[in-house]
Amino acid sequence: GEDVEQSLFLSVREGDSSVINCTYTDSSSTYLYWYKQEPGAGLQLLTYIFSNMDMKQDQRLTVLLNKKDKHLSLRIADTQTGDSAIYFCAETPLSNTGKLIFGQGTTLQVKP
Amino acid sequence: EPEVTQTPSHQVTQMGQEVILRCVPISNHLYFYWYRQILGQKVEFLVSFYNNEISEKSEIFDDQFSVERPDGSNFTLKIRSTKLEDSAMYFCASSGRQGGANQPQHFGDGTRLSIL
Numbered sequence: 354g355e356d357v358e359q360s361l362f363l364s365v366r367e368g369d370s371s372v373i374n375c376t377y378t379d380s381s382s383t384y385l386y387w388y389k390q391e392p393g394a395g396l397q398l399l400t401y402i403f404s405n406m407d408m409k410q411d412q413r414l415t416v417l418l419n420k421k422d423k424h425l426s427l428r429i430a431d432t433q434t435g436d437s438a439i440y441f442c443a444e445t446p447l448s449n450t451g452k453l454i455f456g457q458g459t460t461l462q463v464k465p
Numbered sequence: 466e467p468e469v470t471q472t473p474s475h476q477v478t479q480m481g482q483e484v485i486l487r488c489v490p491i492s493n494h495l496y497f498y499w500y501r502q503i504l505g506q507k508v509e510f511l512v513s514f515y516n517n518e519i520s521e522k523s524e525i526f527d528d529q530f531s532v533e534r535p536d537g538s539n540f541t542l543k544i545r546s547t548k549l550e551d552s553a554m555y556f557c558a559s560s561g562r563q564g565g566a567n568q569p570q571h572f573g574d575g576t577r578l579s580i581l
Contacts, residue, residue, distance in 0.1 A: 394574055395469075395572045450513040450515070452513050
């Protein structure tokens with residue numbers, strides 16, 4: 354079956370690193386994504402990783418993929434108050450339709 | 466940067482009424498999607514649409530739901546006879562074509578549907 358799980362809440366201090374974790378069940382996943390949702394707004398694509406990669410870095414964001422353990426993480430370096438939002442992990446099963454399976458979202462709270 | 470736009474941002478409808486949610490995907494995208502998010506719950510896939518037909522739909526997408534691309538730009542979701550449990554945020558998404566359907570999807574800001 355297809356399922357994606359995330360912890361619900363993470364609180365960090367401004368300037369610290371944040372690590373948001375995600376596990377998924379579908380071993381056929383092709384792409385894995387991180388989306389950010391600010392209050393009242395839509396889902397903003399942050400970054401994504403293809404399943405044959407272990408790591409991807411994009412400025413303050415680092416994505417790590419452990420395919421054996423079906424574990425995905427998003428590290429935000431030097432977390433700012435503007436990073437406070439809900440972060441969704443999502444995967445695309447191996448189908449040609451591209452549908453996304455989302456986790457329940459992790460609320461990141463950044464304290465000044 | 467091109468965006469997916471959705472209208473209206475908030476729709477209030479009486480139970481049993483029909484509602485149409487509208488989306489304008491990014492212009493050169495070929496794959497279109499609807500998702501919904503009931504308050505406090507996960508974002509759930511409803512339907513994907515490619516080449517003027519539904520390519521996949523979830524169990525949620527029953528006979529009360531339909532999608533249409535009536536012209537070259539709009540992509541609509543119709544709920545024929547709304548129920549209280551249809552109250553949710555509805556997101557439209559689109560993606561481009563590079564090597565197949567599994568390209569990053571770009572989302573609109575959503576339409577909040579409230580059924581009274």
